[in-house]
Amino acid sequence: MNCTFIRALAPIAAAFALSIALAASSQDGPAKDDHPTLPPGEGRDVMIKVCSQCHQPENVVGQELDEAGWKGVVDQMASNGADATEAELKQIVQYLAKAFPPAK
């Protein structure tokens, strides 16, 4: 699947998802996101799973760092005993660097 295809399909997919959500909301209430301040992105679920072991994952909101900066934070958490594989730690760093990059 190429990127053009994804871009072309995106509005349709979004509309489809919305219709599903609306249909669900009429019966079960809106889909609940417990972490609305954490932007979507690859690694978000891993980040929530690992970081929630010790603190609210929203603690990262407001931090704005480059990848090296986020690696420093995540390394510190690994030293504190964060239960994650090396691959998961890397995923978390990449998610945070994209979701919370340095401000201008």
Added chain:
Amino acid sequence: MPGYVSRLTLGLTLAATFASAGSAVGPGTATDWRSTNYDESANRYSPLDQITPGNVAQLQQAWNFHLKPAGYTGRLREDEAIPLVIGNTIFLASPYGAIHALDATSGSEKWKFTLPGGDLPSKRGIAYWPGADGVPASIIFGGLKGGLYSLNASDGSLNAGFGDKGVVNLKTPEVMQTGMDAAYSLLSSPTIYKNLVIIGAGTGEGPGGSNGGAGPAGDTRAWDARTGKLVWTFHTVPRPGEFGYDTWRENSALKRSGVNVWGYTSLDAERGILYMPLGAPNNDRVGVDRPGNNLFSSSLVAVDANTGRYLWHFQLVHHDIWDYDTQSAPLLVDLVRDGATVPAVIIVNKTGLMFTLNRVTGKPIFGIEERPVPKSDVPGEETSKTQPFPVKPEPLTQMTVSRNNLYKGEPQHQSYCEHMVDDNNMKLGGPFMPIAVNQYSISPPGPAGGINFWGASYDPKLHLFISNTTNMFQPMRLILRPDGSWVNSGPLAGTRRFGDPDRKLLCGPTPWGELIAVNMDTGDIAYRKTLGVSDMLPPGMQDTGRPSSGGVILTASGLTFVGGTDDFRFRAFATATGDKLWEIRLPSSVETTPITYQGADGRQFVTVVSTGGGLTGSEVTNDEIIAFALPKK
């Protein structure tokens, strides 16, 4: 005197007698290290005198023990725990998820308890209860997942009659006021009083932004050491109708988190008074949603240890927006004033200010003045017009930074610091300058400086207060978010210190760390000694002092032992003069407080946990506990 409001939670009956020593482990003696800060007074002053200023330079490694379990392949973990010694057993929490009991003389393992479900023990200490009513002497400690564990000290088995098969679930609805899913843990050692296990709370700092202040309550609670039943609760944020509730205007106390003991309480066992140091409220950098002074945040509170009944308080920081937690164990000392003995309590925190109070009445001993401080520019932020300052002693750490007194020395680093300030248009200032809007600002010492949870020690013979201190500042900047809330944000804010992170060099004026003595007869500074070296600087420029994480201990022979600094050194000083007598370079920094005790062979041991890590950001390079002693004769 403020009106009394009961904070007594319905509890079971209190045992009024001290526990009997009906255990193979025994009650502990003065030559042991019976609790995190040696004893309930938190003086960290041992009567041992075998190691002296004359022979301390002969200290050798006697034994070591690796905490990392066999087969573990993950990253090394930091340990800030302070071991306990009872008789010939040393008890220690491991960051690899275990409690170890070792032979205190040889370091060989007696037993090991692995926490279930991947849980980790409190990273800053455990407690020993001598046992009573058929329940054996116990090791009691908290866990990362909100459990309070009780182990038989003799064999490491769970005490089945304590809570649910040896574990009390601390995540009760009374404290989980915003939902049971929030994180809640216990970070430090409980305080034992009679048959009570008194604990603080790990509520987390809370996220920034809207609703950043709500979360689990930081209440202090006491549990029956035999059964694990709740005995009393002290609401650290007052509930409606309780004293202090009106210091949170607009009902902003409701569901407020933070204001917790995540450090150490101390205890006047004779008078039955518990002294609790309390943290900043959440959100700890922005207070627009909590107008008022916000009791009992960043305060010292004295309560009846039997019931949790409020006695008195002293707030060190009004309406805290700097994260100036008060967390070190209050030092209980007896001072002589005008020929009379005065029961006193000394409290220090991240401000670097030291307050001395009568510990029965809460009245100042060396004077306290409310002095004007700057106002906040944040719309709606009502900072206090004044903050308390002690008349004596002078501030223990730096409280002002300016463009003219940045680091001076190595040209490369000096230039780095000047550029950091100039290129980012940093606002530099003095005590309690509020965080600026859309601009990095620094008001020393800041949330990473002063004296944090490890606290100080007191020599009752020399009448000296002794502590290592940290001059490590932290830039902060408030940004308005789209939802209308404020957050401390930016690549130089948050976890970043004021310095060069790659070279681990700070930008404030040297010394970056000191060993300080205060004469408690006069309240004056007895000496200041630069503590710690910067190996990364050229020879002749290395004597900068270094930031610390971990405190000092004292012995009756006149010695001060301290690790703490992030330079991999462990050192001994003459307490009376601050002269360095011994130093050893270890495989890591010692980011915790050492202990000393007498072994079964009659030798005095000085023992440190050596992992690195801690609030200094020192690299984690080891997993050992190391014991030192004089050579065998």
